[in-house]
Amino acid sequence: MKPEHENLSADQSLDIITQMIRQAQGNVKSNGFYFLLWGWVVAFANIGMFALIQLEYARPYVVWVITIPAWLLSMYYGYKHSQRERLVTHMDRITMWLWIGYGICIFTLVFFGRTINWNLNPVIILMTALPTFISGIVIRFKPLIIGGVSIWFFGVVCFLSDFEYQNLVGALAVITGYLIPGYVLKGKKD
Numbered sequence: 176m177k178p179e180h181e182n183l184s185a186d187q188s189l190d191i192i193t194q195m196i197r198q199a200q201g202n203v204k205s206n207g208f209y210f211l212l213w214g215w216v217v218a219f220a221n222i223g224m225f226a227l228i229q230l231e232y233a234r235p236y237v238v239w240v241i242t243i244p245a246w247l248l249s250m251y252y253g254y255k256h257s258q259r260e261r262l263v264t265h266m267d268r269i270t271m272w273l274w275i276g277y278g279i280c281i282f283t284l285v286f287f288g289r290t291i292n293w294n295l296n297p298v299i300i301l302m303t304a305l306p307t308f309i310s311g312i313v314i315r316f317k318p319l320i321i322g323g324v325s326i327w328f329f330g331v332v333c334f335l336s337d338f339e340y341q342n343l344v345g346a347l348a349v350i351t352g353y354l355i356p357g358y359v360l361k362g363k364k365d
Contacts, residue, residue: 206314207360208252214353216245221346228339236293266313277306296341300348301330307352318359322352 220239227235257263280302288295308323310316329348333341 206310207357207363209249210319210353210357211361212245212248212252214349214357216241217349218346218354221342221349225339225342225346228342270310270313273306273309277302294338294341296345297330297333300326300333300345303348303352304330311356316356316360318356322356326352 220241223238223241224235227238281299284295284298284302291298304323304326307326308320311319311321311323326348329344329351333344333348336344
């Protein structure tokens with residue numbers, strides 16, 4: 176017995192391939208939500224922490240609590256998005272696990288932050304560059320690749336900056352690395 180795919184005409188095969196490409200493009204465009212959400216949340220938290228440091232607030236890191244609802248929203252959005260009928264490619268899975276691994280590394284850094292005197296910004300920025308850059312490569316989206324490179328640049332700048340200004344550098348990193356590519360992706364939606 177011959178496999179079913181051998182019975183397809185050339186036109187049917189072309190239609191299937193075209194549908195798969197359109198679906199994959201739709202998957203790419205949906206990534207813009209995450210870059211916009213996290214771009215705004217992290218930029219706001221960085222600027223908020225900088226402002227609280229300037230005001231000599233005792234616990235300026237408290238502003239980062241805004242990431243908790245963002246994590247919940249991300250998980251909810253991801254769950255809802257996965258429930259829709261869509262093609263999940265091997266690259267979608269790789270990208271998903273890349274970001275999950277990144278999240279685990281961030282939680283580990285925060286948990287053990289005391290061991291590096293809470294100087295987390297330069298390390299987190301550098302770590303953020305890698306999944307951003309790789310995601311841009313995977314989805315073949317030049318603004319995100321450039322965004323990943325810009326995050327690397329700001330990671331180096333952050334190491335060279337005084338502690339109180341590292342949050343402003345972090346804000347610039349996510350604006351150039353997340354928000355600009357996120358809005359470009361959003362603009363590409365049909």
